[in-house]
Amino acid sequence: MGSNWWRGAVIYQIYPRSFQDSTGNGIGDLKGITARLDHVARLGADSIWLSPIFTSPMADMGYDVADYRDIDPVFGTLADFDALVARAHELGLKVIIDQVLSHSSDRHPWFADSKKGGAKKDWYVWADPKPDGSPPNNWQSVFGGSSWEWAPERGQYYLHNFLISQPDLNLRNPEVQDEMLDVLRFWLERGVDGFRLDTVNYYMHDDQLRDNPAMTPDPVRWPPVSTYDMQDHEFDKNRPENLDFLARMRSLLDEFDDRCLVGEVGEVPHRALEIMSAYTAGDAHLHMAYSFDMLGPKFSPDHFKNMIMGFFNAAPDGWPSWSFSNHDVQRHVTRWAKFGAPEAVAKLAISMLASFEGTIGIYQGEELGQSETDLLYEELTDPPGLRFWPENKGRDGCRTPMVWDGSENAGFSSGKPWLPVKPPQAARNVAAQENDPTSVLSHYRDMLAFRRASEALRAGRSTFLDLPEPVLGFTREVAGETLTCLFNLGSEPVELPGITGTPTGPVLAAEVTKTGVKLGPNGAIWLR
Ligand code: TEU
Numbered sequence: 001m002g003s004n005w006w007r008g009a010v011i012y013q014i015y016p017r018s019f020q021d022s023t024g025n026g027i028g029d030l031k032g033i034t035a036r037l038d039h040v041a042r043l044g045a046d047s048i049w050l051s052p053i054f055t056s057p058m059a060d061m062g063y064d065v066a067d068y069r070d071i072d073p074v075f076g077t078l079a080d081f082d083a084l085v086a087r088a089h090e091l092g093l094k095v096i097i098d099q100v101l102s103h104s105s106d107r108h109p110w111f112a113d114s115k116k117g118g119a120k121k122d123w124y125v126w127a128d129p130k131p132d133g134s135p136p137n138n139w140q141s142v143f144g145g146s147s148w149e150w151a152p153e154r155g156q157y158y159l160h161n162f163l164i165s166q167p168d169l170n171l172r173n174p175e176v177q178d179e180m181l182d183v184l185r186f187w188l189e190r191g192v193d194g195f196r197l198d199t200v201n202y203y204m205h206d207d208q209l210r211d212n213p214a215m216t217p218d219p220v221r222w223p224p225v226s227t228y229d230m231q232d233h234e235f236d237k238n239r240p241e242n243l244d245f246l247a248r249m250r251s252l253l254d255e256f257d258d259r260c261l262v263g264e265v266g267e268v269p270h271r272a273l274e275i276m277s278a279y280t281a282g283d284a285h286l287h288m289a290y291s292f293d294m295l296g297p298k299f300s301p302d303h304f305k306n307m308i309m310g311f312f313n314a315a316p317d318g319w320p321s322w323s324f325s326n327h328d329v330q331r332h333v334t335r336w337a338k339f340g341a342p343e344a345v346a347k348l349a350i351s352m353l354a355s356f357e358g359t360i361g362i363y364q365g366e367e368l369g370q371s372e373t374d375l376l377y378e379e380l381t382d383p384p385g386l387r388f389w390p391e392n393k394g395r396d397g398c399r400t401p402m403v404w405d406g407s408e409n410a411g412f413s414s415g416k417p418w419l420p421v422k423p424p425q426a427a428r429n430v431a432a433q434e435n436d437p438t439s440v441l442s443h444y445r446d447m448l449a450f451r452r453a454s455e456a457l458r459a460g461r462s463t464f465l466d467l468p469e470p471v472l473g474f475t476r477e478v479a480g481e482t483l484t485c486l487f488n489l490g491s492e493p494v495e496l497p498g499i500t501g502t503p504t505g506p507v508l509a510a511e512v513t514k515t516g517v518k519l520g521p522n523g524a525i526w527l528r
Contacts, residue, residue, distance in 0.1 A: 501527025
């Protein structure tokens with residue numbers, strides 16, 4: 001049944017628009033990615049995950065697909081994709097691609113047909129207005145406003161959980177499910193190793209279209225300014241029928257050797273663990289899931305402990321995927337700025353992440369200690385940013401180009417990049433850090449090499465230690481080997497009397513003394 005390579009793997013997320021441009025039009029592309037894969041292999045990742053590369057009008061930068069079986073010309077061709085996969089495999093990197101199955105673009109021919117009541121009339125979610133002409137219920141879109149948009153051609157509303165231009169596919173319709181399974185088969189046969197499933201918990205909606213209950217706003221929620229936050233999303237997401245479709249997907253993947261499904265579960269903290277667990281337990285649905293809880297502002301030992309223990313308590317045989325940054329959230333060095341200097345937080349964060357039980361994800365640029373780019377309103381492209389500025393600046397700040405060197409466009413492009421590279425980011429480039437043993441990049445390489453060589457870190461079970469704040473400590477235990485992992489999340493030194501062992505790994509500002517362990521600010525140590 002294959003090697004289960006994904007268990008404990010390190011997945012490096014590439015945002016194709018911003019990784020490497022090979023044509024000079026200022027937009028990254030597949031040929032560019034292929035040329036830069038050495039960097040990812042050298043870093044010590046096991047796999048890449050590509051954000052969407054399919055035909056798209058790019059209203060949501062590719063998360064609005066107009067043809068599920070082709071590459072958008074801005075990124076290249078299917079032949080370029082095959083070359084990318086071949087090169088990745090040559091370097092020992094697996095390839096995970098994004099699949100956005102919950103909604104399509106409104107420019108997809110299916111939607112045009114559905115709107116005029118053609119053969120695909122039930123491929124999207126259509127509903128009549130209330131007697132007064134208003135939308136069928138109170139559901140709110142993640143990107144603001146009602147989830148329902150009026151289509152005069154059809155005299156009905158259609159559902160969109162995200163942008164108006166992202167109509168929700170009706171996955172309750174078996175024909176739509178069959179089509180999507182066929183799309184997955186198309187890419188599996190092309191050699192991809194797995195899928196990252198966008199908004200996997202939004203696949204099904206309540207068939208009676210019941211109103212969502214009101215809820216007390218949660219300050220940790222993203223986006224912070226939206227009526228979306230005022231609802232408990234009981235009826236427009238997480239429907240039990242989701243599991244049936246996921247089971248069909250899993251059976252398809254099981255026809256192939258060693259492929260995986262990792263689902264994105266955008267959910268309020270109190271429900272996230274439950275859903276991630278339900279979706280990954282028992283080898284019948286997803287292989288892995290991730291939520292937004294490690295992608296938020298919380299940075300405390302208790303938070304990390306609660307997430308990891310909470311997950312494994314709920315799903316002892318499930319499997320999580322943890323990450324601190326991605327293309328949807330403010331970069332973690334900026335988000336956690338009050339806990340230490342960018343370089344120190346970056347090093348501490350990867351030390352922790354790579355010690356966690358689960359699969360881990362790294363978002364391009366974080367290996368340089370990259371911070372969020374401050375953009376002007378005129379520079380924005382992201383719809384929620386344009387809509388909610390300045391309370392919410394959208395997601396462009398974490399999507400600016402990868403910074404390869406100190407040259408004019410950062411080695412990213414010979415032309416003007418689609419989003420600017422600004423000075424604080426420009427200084428943190430690959431060329432400058434490559435041969436500096438004290439750089440963030442060097443620490444990432446050391447840390448990932450340490451994890452790869454350590455069975456305890458990749459596969460050991462975790463037990464959390466009772467230590468004074470702000471120290472996070474746990475052991476990872478596998479077949480007779482116990483590794484104690486200790487991290488100081490604060491900016492003052494701390495002493496842990498009575499703890500002892502032989503230090504191993506890329507220790508950060510820490511040591512074992514005669515009386516115990518000393519952890520400097522943002523320090524980290526592993527003890528055998
Ligand atoms: O994100 C889903 C999701 O839950 C996000 O809307 C998240 O809440 C938001 O981006 C703020 O962090 C996925 C993709 O990752 C995102 O890029 C897409 O815009 C979205 O789906 C719609 O496809």
